[in-house]
Amino acid sequence: MSRALALIARAAIWLSLAAVVLIFPDELSFATAIVVMALFALSLDLLLGYAGIISMGHAVFFGIGAYAAGWLALAGWQEPLSALFLAALAAALAALAIGPLLLRFTGLPLIMVTFVLGVILYEAANKATAITGGDNGLTGFGFAPLFGVFRWSVFNRVEYLYALAFLCAAYHLTRRIVASPFGLALEGIRENATRMMLVGAPVRKHLLRVYVLSAFLAGLAGALGTVTTRFVSLSVFSINSSIDVVVMLVLGGVASLHGPIIGAAVYMIVHHLAAQWNPYHWMFVIGALLLLVVRIGRGGIVGIIAALAKRDRDAARSHAR
């Protein structure tokens, strides 16, 4: 019974997110950008929140997905579903190639290595203007109508719903994964990798799997950005983007799956409003917000909500007694 209720509640939340199309018809371009970042943050949550791998260069995979979708479109592959899948696959393959090297490290060295990797790729992309477009990025391409019917347009209705559908699918996929024995093994590695080895777990193999999976989702997010904006900017590879996504995740709440989605939305809306207030000092507002959330309670916004709900329940219980 409570399971059915939870299912209905979840369906209601996703439907109300879809209803943004009707409620904020003028903000759909912005709303689509939020959805893309939410998916990016979700991909990092799987890696950082569950497996405990800190990556300061996750934009690498977001960028590969974004560029791969752009290159595909320029080469004439403009079917928006398969292009998205192929672009995400490219990011996953990149993770498969560098993962075995990277996952030898933990802690601070891992942060440094992922960070440096991000910087190197950004600089390389910046120099390789012939294939990346350099500062101009990639433009001048489009995608075929979705299912051959729904046309992309400046109103961004199709774009928003298309991105939201993928976020919804990715959310349920990750939910399923973290509830599986594999998901528990990831948490075991996060909690104590040495002991995992000594219960016979193939720790490196588990980590490589989740790394590839997370890169696939990050690449998917990048490709969604490309399909919905018909533009790729070099900034998809930027270190700022890698750092932003970590901030969104921490703000929303690590290892909760709702956290990255809420965090991305709050971050981008506050950023938007604060930048209107003062285009030079908006970072101050985000910083203050982050400080406040981290100070009030661990587990980000989601953690604070959960703590409040628990206090309510406890109060009701003691009242009943």
Added chain:
Amino acid sequence: MSALLEIIGLQKSFGGLVVTDDIHLALEAGARHALIGPNGAGKTTLVGLLSGIIAPTSGQILLAGSDITRWTPQDRVKAGLVRTFQINSLFPGLTVQQNVLLALSEHLGASAQFWRPIGAQRALFDRARAVLDWVGLGAYTDRRVSDLPYGPQRLVEFAIALSLEPKVLLLDEPAAGVPAADAARLLAAIEQLPSDVAVLMIEHDMRLVRRFARSVTVLVGGSILVSGSPDEVMSDAEVHRVYLGRAGDAGGARHA
């Protein structure tokens, strides 16, 4: 009769410092062997060598006849050689049940499944319940390990090892710092192990050693001083001199 675990001329040195010196030891199936010795005798190093965390300088380790000296820790666990840690090595942010489920899911080969929810796997949960009841942790199932007192945490350490269905179980000071009630639970749980499991226990508490062990080895300065039945070993003059006597009281010597 071939031994289940056989250690042949095992040696480990760090530079010029020899911490394990030419150890020979054999455990038959069903052995209840205690390893005692003063601090710094190389007991924990020996467990590290056996579990594969430390590589030996020379010598051989045989498990049921196969040479496992160069095996990875994972492969040794899969072959039934399981250890516990002197200093708790648990999954503190997870519940007691999840700690055991983690081990069970690796042991039963379920950990690569990423689609079927663990909640739907009845068999895993039933076995977890059985293990927790075995060590007397049934009441703590859904508590976070980091919220438990030290005694029950020690029992979780033991429960993880039991979930792996060891053939050879290495217990590194399982009762160190544990209140008497929990130590008794631990001993009771060890007594319920299948009779063909070989157990090697490092322990300082002589009362515990007397209750548990059918044979004892005394390790001093990285090499074996004497091996034999508990009575033989504890009446050995040399043992008294270097080890038991130093603590003053042979009956209840207990180091931190």
